[in-house]
Amino acid sequence: MLSGLHLLLTYQCTFECDHCFVWGSPWQSGVMTLENIQHILQQAQDVGTVKSIYFEGGEPFLYYAVMLAGVREAARRGLQVGIVSNSYWATSVQDALEWLRPLAGLVGDLSISSDLYHFDEKQSQLTENARMAAEQLGIPLGVLSVAQPEAACAAGSMGQLPAGESAVMYRGRAAEKLAARAGRQPWEQFTECPHEDLREPGRVHVDAFGNLHICQGISIGNILTTALAEICQAYDAETHPIMGPLLAGGPAELVRRYNLPHEASYADACHLCYEARRALRARFSDILMPDQMYSVPET
Numbered sequence: 001m002l003s004g005l006h007l008l009l010t011y012q013c014t015f016e017c018d019h020c021f022v023w024g025s026p027w028q029s030g031v032m033t034l035e036n037i038q039h040i041l042q043q044a045q046d047v048g049t050v051k052s053i054y055f056e057g058g059e060p061f062l063y064y065a066v067m068l069a070g071v072r073e074a075a076r077r078g079l080q081v082g083i084v085s086n087s088y089w090a091t092s093v094q095d096a097l098e099w100l101r102p103l104a105g106l107v108g109d110l111s112i113s114s115d116l117y118h119f120d121e122k123q124s125q126l127t128e129n130a131r132m133a134a135e136q137l138g139i140p141l142g143v144l145s146v147a148q149p150e151a152a153c154a155a156g157s158m159g160q161l162p163a164g165e166s167a168v169m170y171r172g173r174a175a176e177k178l179a180a181r182a183g184r185q186p187w188e189q190f191t192e193c194p195h196e197d198l199r200e201p202g203r204v205h206v207d208a209f210g211n212l213h214i215c216q217g218i219s220i221g222n223i224l225t226t227a228l229a230e231i232c233q234a235y236d237a238e239t240h241p242i243m244g245p246l247l248a249g250g251p252a253e254l255v256r257r258y259n260l261p262h263e264a265s266y267a268d269a270c271h272l273c274y275e276a277r278r279a280l281r282a283r284f285s286d287i288l289m290p291d292q293m294y295s296v297p298e299t
């Protein structure tokens with residue numbers, strides 16, 4: 001049952017983190033308009049099961065006025081609202097209060113990312129400023145931290161990731177920039193998708209062009225041209241040319257099914273899946289898109 005829509009307000013970002021699975025960058029294109037947001041929110045309501053809307057990206061605070069209007073509209077429609085941000089705007093507590101004040105009472109989850117991909121210290125001062133301002137305003141704030149590749153390697157052999165940190169998924173820019181620092185496993189071992197419910201996704205991402213992503217770079221339709229309810233109804237994972245093999249035997253089956261060239265080992269299931277999809281892009285250009293999810297396209 002589809003319960004959450006994550007709006008990628010823009011692919012643009014203040015940063016270019018090495019681990020970024022949406023290839024966020026100052027040089028990216030693609031920004032959602034308010035008209036598109038209203039259309040998407042209406043579609044979400046028409047489906048009947050969507051309860052929460054997240055505004056993320058890229059960096060959603062780059063288009064603050066549009067994000068705020070979208071937040072207000074989602075809240076007005078009775079939807080739970082969340083935001084995911086890198087907190088670049090929280091220059092001081094006083095400044096952060098100004099950025100956050102209009103969101104108070106509307107946003108039920110402000111997720112701030114802070115780790116060694118975003119900043120040169122795990123808990124950045126910006127994040128601390130955002131945390132203090134959110135506390136004063138009564139906005140629930142959580143911190144998202146992704147572990148370094150070496151920490152995940154160590155966790156693999158000895159036990160646990162550092163407290164509060166999650167493992168990097170080697171897709172998007174992470175596949176290109178970080179996979180070399182990761183431990184490797186034989187490709188045949190990646191026999192399932194460990195992260196997404198491919199058969200009945202609970203949440204999906206909508207990008208600035210209207211593409212509905214089950215996982216970053218796997219689109220099952222365009223919400224600006226086809227009704228969300230219709231896309232959901234028409235979606236049949238078993239017969240889908242990418243989801244079918246993934247469900248049958250994970251990324252390894254995707255490689256076998258299409259007889260793709262491959263290396264002996266990969267960092268994780270996402271890494272093999274992402275590389276297999278890159279090889280299949282020309283063949284399934286209406287699914288494995290847009291270009292923004294596979295690089296920072298030259299303009």
Ligand SMILES: C[S@@+](CC[C@H](N)C(=O)[O-])C[C@H]1O[C@@H](n2cnc3c(N)ncnc32)[C@H](O)[C@@H]1O
Nearest residue numbers: 019020021057058084085086113144168169174
């Ligand atoms: C793509 S960012 C967009 C919002 C905002 N710019 C930010 O960084 O919080 C959303 C979240 O995805 C996380 N993320 C990005 N690439 C990832 C990857 N390869 N594996 C795990 N998490 C990732 C980021 O760390 C961040 O917490």
Ligand code: SF4
Nearest residue numbers: 013015017020024058
């Ligand atoms: S993880 Fe967030 S902050 Fe980093 S480049 Fe991607 S979108 Fe930007």
